[in-house]
Amino acid sequence: MDPVDDVLRLTADYAAQFHRTLDERPVGAQASFEELCAALGGPLPDAGADDEHVVAELIAGGEPGVIASQTGRYFGFVFGSALPAAVAADWLATAWDQNAFSVVTSPVAAALEQVASGWLVELLGLPEGVSSGFVTGAQGANTTALAAARGHVLAGAGWDVGRDGLIGAPRVRLLAGAERHVTIDRSLRLLGLGTNALEVVPADDQGRMRADALRETLEAGMGPAIVCAQAGNVNTGACDPLAEIADACEAADAWLHVDGAFGLWAAASPHFRQLVAGHERADSWATDAHKWLNVPYDCGIVFCRHPESHGDAMAVAASYLQRADGRSPSDWVPESSRRARGFAVWAALRALGRRGVSDLVDRCCEHARSFAAVLGAEDGVEILNDVVLNQVLVRFGGDDELTRDVVRRVQEDGTCWLGGTDWQGRAAMRISVSSFRTTAEDVERSAAAILKAAAAATVGGSARTRS
Numbered sequence: 348m349d350p351v352d353d354v355l356r357l358t359a360d361y362a363a364q365f366h367r368t369l370d371e372r373p374v375g376a377q378a379s380f381e382e383l384c385a386a387l388g389g390p391l392p393d394a395g396a397d398d399e400h401v402v403a404e405l406i407a408g409g410e411p412g413v414i415a416s417q418t419g420r421y422f423g424f425v426f427g428s429a430l431p432a433a434v435a436a437d438w439l440a441t442a443w444d445q446n447a448f449s450v451v452t453s454p455v456a457a458a459l460e461q462v463a464s465g466w467l468v469e470l471l472g473l474p475e476g477v478s479s480g481f482v483t484g485a486q487g488a489n490t491t492a493l494a495a496a497r498g499h500v501l502a503g504a505g506w507d508v509g510r511d512g513l514i515g516a517p518r519v520r521l522l523a524g525a526e527r528h529v530t531i532d533r534s535l536r537l538l539g540l541g542t543n544a545l546e547v548v549p550a551d552d553q554g555r556m557r558a559d560a561l562r563e564t565l566e567a568g569m570g571p572a573i574v575c576a577q578a579g580n581v582n583t584g585a586c587d588p589l590a591e592i593a594d595a596c597e598a599a600d601a602w603l604h605v606d607g608a609f610g611l612w613a614a615a616s617p618h619f620r621q622l623v624a625g626h627e628r629a630d631s632w633a634t635d636a637h638k639w640l641n642v643p644y645d646c647g648i649v650f651c652r653h654p655e656s657h658g659d660a661m662a663v664a665a666s667y668l669q670r671a672d673g674r675s676p677s678d679w680v681p682e683s684s685r686r687a688r689g690f691a692v693w694a695a696l697r698a699l700g701r702r703g704v705s706d707l708v709d710r711c712c713e714h715a716r717s718f719a720a721v722l723g724a725e726d727g728v729e730i731l732n733d734v735v736l737n738q739v740l741v742r743f744g745g746d747d748e749l750t751r752d753v754v755r756r757v758q759e760d761g762t763c764w765l766g767g768t769d770w771q772g773r774a775a776m777r778i779s780v781s782s783f784r785t786t787a788e789d790v791e792r793s794a795a796a797i798l799k800a801a802a803a804a805t806v807g808g809s810a811r812t813r814s
């Protein structure tokens with residue numbers, strides 16, 4: 348057989364076997380960082396190795412360091428798993444080695460982004476005619492949207508930031524909730540706006556920006572303004588009151604950006620879309636496909652109501668960069684050559700359909716409520732948030748140390764994986780249900796493992812077992 352054939356088959360067979368045995372695997376890693384570096388490292392070899400050998404070595408040395416986030420029992424951060432059709436489509440993008448720079452470099456990559464972004468606009472209830480870009484994640488989407496916003500509001504103040512930069516520019520006001528995601532701050536650093544420019548608007552006990560406080564803050568100042576609202580707080584899942592925020596922005600002529608990394612997917616479900624009501628009135632939106640749409644990493648999407656401002660912030664031209672008719676993917680993102688992200692998004696949407704995405708959102712939210720019901724029924728276990736979406740915050744024995752110990756024990760046990768956080772000054776366990784694979788049985792097994800860990804957890808070194 349041809350050597351290319353051999354190595355691709357070997358890899359596909361291994362991947363299929365990995366997926367078949369997902370349920371039997373511990374969810375956490377089985378090797379430390381140092382062990383993995385030792386297994387895969389050593390001096391740079393002088394001579395190369397044949398392809399099959401390389402892949403076999405990678406599987407043997409790398410598999411112990413794999414987090415089985417593909418299982419239905421991974422509840423860390425906000426991780427989706429990856430739908431089989433999306434994984435396969437991503438393989439094709441790689442096998443075809445498509446560069447999603449332009450229609451010329453890959454007509455198929457450009458066409459898939461065009462189709463997939465149209466489907467997403469419809470699914471997420473965004474206004475017709477918005478521009479879109481496929482970026483690495485919500486971080487990239489926030490940065491791209493805020494670059495478009497920066498140019499747009501400064502142009503309104505008579506300043507061309509693309510040409511003249513920020514030195515000497517009118518001051519741009521940036522308003523965001525106290526519980527915004529950290530990526531907003533990084534975007535502001537990257538864009539030269541600086542975090543000191545932030546006017547932080549107080550949030551309520553669920554982390555939602557207070558619309559009344561936003562209105563007051565907007566009224567207290569003047570000049571070009573950008574407001575960063577949020578659909579889906581990374582801890583509680585709560586969504587800012589977007590309709591009231593849109594009213595306040597309209598009154599102040601401020602640009603409204605919505606960071607909806609995962610929460611924007613609520614718009615795809617008739618049962619949850621009221622949580623983000625008013626989102627369609629924003630000027631820009633950031634979301635992730637690698638979270639709730641369950642496509643493989645990496646894939647975020649930015650949408651913008653003002654294609655001209657979006658294009659002005661991102662597009663490039665050079666005499667050698669030949670153009671062809673059609674939407675050019677690189678006009679809307681900060682990258683030049685890049686992965687063809689539209690393949691996996693197109694495949695996920697094609698595999699699920701409108702109903703499938705809506706069911707996926709509903710199912711994850713139902714599982715989150717089940718976790719809250721089962722765990723919250725136990726003595727000494729407190730659910731800290733209103734479980735409105737797919738996020739649950741759990742606290743044990745009213746104690747930080749005990750709560751962190753339960754999280755550590757659950758991670759060591761390996762039945763499921765979840766992380767810890769601090770919510771409004773108190774330690775909490777974070778459960779995020781974002782995988783298409785999670786079943787009621789996964790929730791039952793995981794909740795039992797969590798309660799077992801809680802029963803064995805320690806405060807100040809002494810065991811705290813329950814009868």
Ligand SMILES: Cc1ncc(COP(=O)(O)O)c(C=O)c1O
Nearest residue numbers: 425484485486528530581608635
């Ligand atoms: C609200 C919000 N914004 C932005 C991000 C960053 O997303 P990414 O890591 O895909 O860039 C996250 C990640 O969880 C998030 O929850």
